[in-house]
Amino acid sequence: GQQLNQSPQSMFIQEGEDVSMNCTSSSIFNTWLWYKQDPGEGPVLLIALYKAGELTSNGRLTAQFGITRKDSFLNISASIPSDVGIYFCAGQPNFGNEKLTFGTGTRLTIIP
Protein backbone atom coordinates (compact mmCIF):
# COMPACT_ATOMS: atom_id res chain seq x y z
CA GLY A 1 0.00 0.00 0.00
CA GLN A 2 0.89 3.68 -0.04
CA GLN A 3 3.49 4.72 2.50
CA LEU A 4 4.20 8.16 3.88
CA ASN A 5 7.49 8.55 5.69
CA GLN A 6 8.11 11.53 7.91
CA SER A 7 11.38 12.90 9.14
CA PRO A 8 12.64 13.47 11.63
CA GLN A 9 10.83 11.00 13.90
CA SER A 10 11.35 13.31 16.85
CA MET A 11 12.72 16.76 17.54
CA PHE A 12 13.92 18.41 20.71
CA ILE A 13 14.15 22.17 20.38
CA GLN A 14 14.22 25.26 22.54
CA GLU A 15 11.36 27.70 22.67
CA GLY A 16 11.71 30.32 19.98
CA GLU A 17 13.51 28.07 17.51
CA ASP A 18 12.17 27.36 14.05
CA VAL A 19 11.13 23.81 13.16
CA SER A 20 11.16 22.02 9.84
CA MET A 21 9.80 18.56 9.08
CA ASN A 22 9.00 16.74 5.90
CA CYS A 23 7.01 13.91 4.47
CA THR A 24 7.76 11.75 1.44
CA SER A 25 5.56 9.30 -0.35
CA SER A 26 6.12 6.25 -2.50
CA SER A 27 3.28 7.39 -4.75
CA ILE A 28 1.52 10.54 -5.88
CA PHE A 29 -1.07 12.33 -3.77
CA ASN A 30 -3.13 15.20 -5.13
CA THR A 31 -4.04 16.54 -1.70
CA TRP A 32 -1.64 16.93 1.20
CA LEU A 33 -2.64 17.80 4.74
CA TRP A 34 -0.83 18.44 7.98
CA TYR A 35 -2.44 17.50 11.30
CA LYS A 36 -1.37 17.96 14.91
CA GLN A 37 -2.27 15.49 17.62
CA ASP A 38 -2.11 16.27 21.31
CA PRO A 39 -1.92 13.38 23.80
CA GLY A 40 -5.20 11.49 24.09
CA GLU A 41 -6.93 13.57 21.44
CA GLY A 42 -7.84 13.32 17.80
CA PRO A 43 -5.86 14.87 14.95
CA VAL A 44 -6.59 18.53 14.27
CA LEU A 45 -6.10 19.94 10.79
CA LEU A 46 -3.41 22.62 10.52
CA ILE A 47 -2.94 23.19 6.80
CA ALA A 48 -4.38 21.70 3.61
CA LEU A 49 -2.62 21.83 0.22
CA TYR A 50 -4.37 21.16 -3.07
CA LYS A 51 -1.96 22.14 -5.86
CA ALA A 52 1.56 20.99 -6.68
CA GLY A 53 4.01 23.74 -5.75
CA GLU A 54 1.49 25.46 -3.48
CA LEU A 55 2.89 27.26 -0.43
CA THR A 56 0.35 27.98 2.29
CA SER A 57 0.64 29.67 5.66
CA ASN A 58 -1.46 29.53 8.79
CA GLY A 59 -0.02 31.92 11.35
CA ARG A 60 3.45 30.68 12.27
CA LEU A 61 2.99 27.53 10.18
CA THR A 62 3.96 27.24 6.53
CA ALA A 63 3.58 24.15 4.39
CA GLN A 64 4.45 23.35 0.80
CA PHE A 65 3.11 20.78 -1.64
CA GLY A 66 6.06 19.34 -3.56
CA ILE A 67 6.24 19.70 -7.33
CA THR A 68 6.55 15.93 -7.78
CA ARG A 69 3.34 15.43 -5.71
CA LYS A 70 5.31 12.94 -3.64
CA ASP A 71 6.44 15.19 -0.81
CA SER A 72 5.51 18.04 1.48
CA PHE A 73 7.16 19.99 4.25
CA LEU A 74 5.93 21.89 7.28
CA ASN A 75 7.77 24.74 8.96
CA ILE A 76 6.93 26.25 12.32
CA SER A 77 8.53 29.57 13.11
CA ALA A 78 9.36 30.85 16.59
CA SER A 79 8.11 27.79 18.43
CA ILE A 80 6.08 28.17 21.62
CA PRO A 81 5.26 25.62 24.34
CA SER A 82 1.83 24.80 22.93
CA ASP A 83 3.47 23.58 19.70
CA VAL A 84 4.43 20.39 21.56
CA GLY A 85 2.71 17.34 20.10
CA ILE A 86 2.86 14.91 17.23
CA TYR A 87 2.62 16.24 13.70
CA PHE A 88 1.26 13.99 10.99
CA CYS A 89 1.22 14.53 7.29
CA ALA A 90 -1.63 12.90 5.39
CA GLY A 91 -2.34 12.41 1.73
CA GLN A 92 -5.40 11.80 -0.36
CA PRO A 93 -5.37 10.47 -3.92
CA ASN A 94 -7.65 13.22 -5.12
CA PHE A 95 -10.17 15.10 -3.03
CA GLY A 96 -11.67 15.60 0.37
CA ASN A 97 -13.94 12.61 0.84
CA GLU A 98 -11.40 9.92 0.08
CA LYS A 99 -9.52 8.06 2.79
CA LEU A 100 -6.56 9.73 4.41
CA THR A 101 -3.22 7.96 4.40
CA PHE A 102 -1.25 9.19 7.39
CA GLY A 103 2.48 9.55 7.78
CA THR A 104 4.55 8.06 10.56
CA GLY A 105 4.55 11.27 12.61
CA THR A 106 7.09 13.72 14.01
CA ARG A 107 7.07 14.18 17.77
CA LEU A 108 8.00 17.73 18.78
CA THR A 109 9.30 18.41 22.27
CA ILE A 110 10.26 21.86 23.51
CA ILE A 111 13.05 21.98 26.04
CA PRO A 112 12.51 24.65 28.68
Place this chain on the structure above:
Amino acid sequence: EPEVTQTPSHQVTQMGQEVILRCVPISNHLYFYWYRQILGQKVEFLVSFYNNEISEKSEIFDDQFSVERPDGSNFTLKIRSTKLEDSAMYFCASSELEKIQETQYFGPGTRLLVL
Protein backbone atom coordinates in the same frame (compact mmCIF):
# COMPACT_ATOMS: atom_id res chain seq x y z
CA GLU B 1 -17.98 25.47 16.62
CA PRO B 2 -19.57 22.14 15.68
CA GLU B 3 -17.50 19.08 16.51
CA VAL B 4 -17.49 15.31 16.20
CA THR B 5 -18.20 13.58 19.50
CA GLN B 6 -17.44 10.00 20.50
CA THR B 7 -18.54 7.74 23.33
CA PRO B 8 -17.26 6.16 25.43
CA SER B 9 -13.92 7.87 25.87
CA HIS B 10 -12.44 4.65 27.25
CA GLN B 11 -13.59 1.05 27.07
CA VAL B 12 -12.06 -2.06 28.58
CA THR B 13 -13.33 -5.42 27.39
CA GLN B 14 -12.47 -9.09 27.53
CA MET B 15 -11.16 -10.84 24.45
CA GLY B 16 -14.01 -12.35 22.47
CA GLN B 17 -16.58 -9.80 23.62
CA GLU B 18 -18.48 -7.51 21.29
CA VAL B 19 -17.99 -3.77 21.53
CA ILE B 20 -19.85 -0.89 19.94
CA LEU B 21 -18.15 2.46 19.59
CA ARG B 22 -20.40 5.43 19.03
CA CYS B 23 -19.91 8.66 17.16
CA VAL B 24 -22.05 11.70 16.50
CA PRO B 25 -20.72 13.37 13.35
CA ILE B 26 -21.13 17.06 12.63
CA SER B 27 -24.80 17.55 11.82
CA ASN B 28 -24.70 18.59 8.16
CA HIS B 29 -21.95 16.17 7.21
CA LEU B 30 -22.66 13.31 4.85
CA TYR B 31 -19.42 11.29 4.80
CA PHE B 32 -18.30 9.33 7.82
CA TYR B 33 -15.11 7.50 8.60
CA TRP B 34 -13.45 5.32 11.19
CA TYR B 35 -9.71 5.31 11.74
CA ARG B 36 -7.64 3.61 14.38
CA GLN B 37 -4.29 4.29 15.99
CA ILE B 38 -2.39 1.59 17.82
CA LEU B 39 -0.39 3.07 20.69
CA GLY B 40 2.68 4.88 19.41
CA GLN B 41 1.86 4.29 15.75
CA LYS B 42 0.32 6.23 12.90
CA VAL B 43 -3.39 6.71 12.27
CA GLU B 44 -4.81 4.06 9.91
CA PHE B 45 -7.96 4.17 7.80
CA LEU B 46 -10.60 1.54 8.50
CA VAL B 47 -13.75 2.43 6.59
CA SER B 48 -15.69 5.22 4.95
CA PHE B 49 -19.48 5.42 4.76
CA TYR B 50 -21.83 7.45 2.60
CA ASN B 51 -25.50 7.23 1.75
CA ASN B 52 -26.00 4.32 4.14
CA GLU B 53 -23.37 2.12 2.64
CA ILE B 54 -19.65 1.48 2.86
CA SER B 55 -17.70 3.52 0.29
CA GLU B 56 -14.30 2.05 0.95
CA LYS B 57 -12.66 -0.20 3.50
CA SER B 58 -9.13 -1.21 4.33
CA GLU B 59 -7.63 -4.66 4.80
CA ILE B 60 -7.95 -4.15 8.55
CA PHE B 61 -11.75 -3.91 8.26
CA ASP B 62 -12.50 -7.64 8.11
CA ASP B 63 -15.69 -9.56 8.86
CA GLN B 64 -15.33 -8.84 12.58
CA PHE B 65 -16.04 -5.17 11.94
CA SER B 66 -19.27 -3.52 10.89
CA VAL B 67 -20.59 0.02 10.72
CA GLU B 68 -24.07 1.38 10.96
CA ARG B 69 -25.96 4.64 10.96
CA PRO B 70 -28.86 3.55 13.16
CA ASP B 71 -30.56 6.94 13.18
CA GLY B 72 -30.09 10.45 11.86
CA SER B 73 -27.31 11.38 14.20
CA ASN B 74 -25.25 8.37 15.31
CA PHE B 75 -22.59 6.40 13.46
CA THR B 76 -21.33 3.23 15.10
CA LEU B 77 -18.45 0.81 14.74
CA LYS B 78 -19.03 -2.71 16.01
CA ILE B 79 -16.33 -5.25 16.66
CA ARG B 80 -18.03 -8.63 17.01
CA SER B 81 -15.39 -10.67 18.79
CA THR B 82 -12.54 -8.53 20.02
CA LYS B 83 -8.94 -9.66 19.84
CA LEU B 84 -5.98 -8.42 21.82
CA GLU B 85 -4.65 -6.66 18.74
CA ASP B 86 -7.83 -4.59 18.48
CA SER B 87 -6.56 -2.53 21.41
CA ALA B 88 -6.13 0.95 19.97
CA MET B 89 -7.53 4.46 19.84
CA TYR B 90 -10.50 4.58 17.45
CA PHE B 91 -11.29 7.89 15.79
CA CYS B 92 -14.46 8.83 14.01
CA ALA B 93 -14.34 11.57 11.38
CA SER B 94 -16.85 13.29 9.15
CA SER B 95 -16.83 15.56 6.12
CA GLU B 96 -19.48 17.62 4.44
CA LEU B 97 -19.89 17.20 0.73
CA GLU B 98 -18.10 15.90 -2.29
CA LYS B 99 -16.07 19.04 -2.85
CA ILE B 100 -12.51 19.41 -3.96
CA GLN B 101 -11.44 21.13 -0.79
CA GLU B 102 -13.31 19.28 1.91
CA THR B 103 -11.82 18.58 5.27
CA GLN B 104 -12.30 15.56 7.47
CA TYR B 105 -12.93 16.54 11.09
CA PHE B 106 -11.88 14.09 13.75
CA GLY B 107 -13.47 13.27 17.08
CA PRO B 108 -11.49 12.91 20.31
CA GLY B 109 -11.35 9.14 20.04
CA THR B 110 -12.31 6.07 22.07
CA ARG B 111 -9.47 4.22 23.71
CA LEU B 112 -10.24 0.49 23.54
CA LEU B 113 -8.31 -1.96 25.67
CA VAL B 114 -8.86 -5.67 25.08
CA LEU B 115 -7.69 -7.94 27.89
